[in-house]
Amino acid sequence: MKKIDTEIISVGTELLLGHVTNTDARDVSELLSRIGVNVRWHTVVGDNPGRLRESVEIARGRADLIVTTGGLGPTCDDLTKTVLAEAFGLPLVRDEAEYAGLYDFIQLGRIFTPNNYAQADLPAGCTVFHNDWGTAPGCAFEAQGKIVIMMPGPPCECVPMFRKYAIPYLRKLSDETIVSHSLRIFGIGESTVDQIFRDEMNAMTNPSMAPYAKECDCLLQVTAKARSEAEAEAMIRPVMDHAREKLGDAVYGEDVETLEEAVMQLLKAKPLTFAAAESCTGGDIARRFTDLPGASAFFLGGVVSYTNGVKAGVLGIDPALIEEKGAVSFEVAKEMAERVRAITGADLGLGVTGLAGPDGDGVHEVGTVFVSMASAEKTWVRELHLGAFRTRSFIRRMAGNHAFDMLRRYLTGLEV
């Protein structure tokens, strides 16, 4: 694909009031970066035709591809579509297939005003992106040397539609294909990854390689440009293998987003069940894993033992041990993993106890966390000192990552 400088224009007053986060711009950017399209600007404007028109003029002057999100559909009078069609001199014409589809929706009992049918009016000659997740269709067209793609605003419509329709549309515009894969890394920071590969990265052009920091882990992205997908894949593979070798078992997955997702993949290949006893993570390990559809095949459940009473009464940990060693201790963490495994009948038990702050316990520094895992044969405990300057949410997330990392290492036969 040629160099395509891209601007994403998100339309919605709720974004400017801070009532909604612009996750569309983030997710569309990530999808575009994976096919080698450079996003140079994000712009947000409210539901205001004048300001949208101005923003479109600015974008037209500097970008090759303009992606809009939001401002489609009846509640905003199809603002974006009207302004963009006008800016590129295209009339809006009724798409009969979309019109029929909207008509069918009425039969399902949704209330439609005449205004709703205007969603089926689209720029003449555009490629229609049917919305399988809502009512307002998206579309794409080329005009005046620019590419324009319009997507609905709700993230649960915008993102799957962009993946399903807009990415293949963009791929077709070029005889070059860009393919990108990432290695997801836990236990080594982005700056260390950068140091390991710096010389190589500077010497590489195609494929290219770059590390990126995420909240509690990082990733290494490898991207290749070629005439076919197969050729690009063939160029990427040896680089990925080489990087995997250098990074060793800090790599927890390829093209995954989270440690729990990597664990889910491993469990699908090697079915085992697990349960979790959580203190400072307060249910976040259970929540994260059960966010994934299909979790019930592997996750039996857990106990949120936020107080010593629950640690004793529900998990069955000896109160004298808690009294002697303290709730935040190696010994109690060990018991938590073993007891939750025993009472749920799971193959593996996880345990987490620690101080997420802001208040301490007078004994340990905030950020002290013990994470444990019990199998039939053995129990492992990691002692973490995540730093008293860290936020509560960072400490909770990082503690959960360590728990999933222990599972991951166990399932892949690594030393836990």
Next chain:
Amino acid sequence: MKKIDTEIISVGTELLLGHVTNTDARDVSELLSRIGVNVRWHTVVGDNPGRLRESVEIARGRADLIVTTGGLGPTCDDLTKTVLAEAFGLPLVRDEAEYAGLYDFIQLGRIFTPNNYAQADLPAGCTVFHNDWGTAPGCAFEAQGKIVIMMPGPPCECVPMFRKYAIPYLRKLSDETIVSHSLRIFGIGESTVDQIFRDEMNAMTNPSMAPYAKECDCLLQVTAKARSEAEAEAMIRPVMDHAREKLGDAVYGEDVETLEEAVMQLLKAKPLTFAAAESCTGGDIARRFTDLPGASAFFLGGVVSYTNGVKAGVLGIDPALIEEKGAVSFEVAKEMAERVRAITGADLGLGVTGLAGPDGDGVHEVGTVFVSMASAEKTWVRELHLGAFRTRSFIRRMAGNHAFDMLRRYLTGLEV
């Protein structure tokens, strides 16, 4: 405050790659909207001096206030500060207090390069915002008829700094004060709230009133402009009282963000303990409440009974009942709340069982959820049909909202 059209420019290539969400723009927008400042544009550019310079020129041409986030500090060579100072013709001069502060940091063992000291170089004559949460200071200045405010990028620095320093700085620029309060509403949608108040809202100018949709609830914001805060508060109060009266017990709090926060406030006033037995929410109720510091005074813990085995083995629900009525049923929900209350010794027990999708159970439609609450005297169960077209995350969040809503109603003496 006069009408201040505002543009937020966020600087960071990681935003354009989709690796990071622009929560700074959202949070700064929300803080500004509360003091009546209109945010008209968000712009994101990468770590690129040329494109930042262009964006600053555009912003200067249309906005009265430019807020930048990110691009301060050593990793990006203080890009934003350099470009903004140049654009407004101000030299950078060393701030001795900030320099001394950075020097002290070295004593704490952090590694500094000479480049780090450049963080203490700030536009001549600016107001320095000391960074109590990191190293790079922020600042504000007025030049060429514009106001410029620069903030560091990490959200845990940007947001508290903006609240502590930038908001008072902006308030001081005006002899008018804007005060805003919100009523948070659960159980009535934004469009209904809009209908209830539409005529009044159209007739109002100062104070003004507007409803906004959030993910699983909505809010009504009341804003007044006056010469003093006391005067603005006095103007707002009768409008808030009137709105509260019209909305009745759908109002769950004033100036709170979530139902769990409202529950926390109620529990602080009337201490009771609770526990939760969660099936389809998978620990999210526990996670949400324990996200709040101080949760341990009221939340004893819970059981994530993701499988029937845990419902029986850990909660002690009769397997025959689960067999007869099904895991997703009124009866099992009732037992879950009662049993978790019994085994933890809490004053109140919550229970949630349902289908979050995407897979169904062959009996109920996805989105069917039973939410329950047990006290010593009585157990209540709500049967919800949240809609099969909803996402898994929506169903889980909404189910949790209902559980917190039942707690909230109980604690305020309303019918549950």
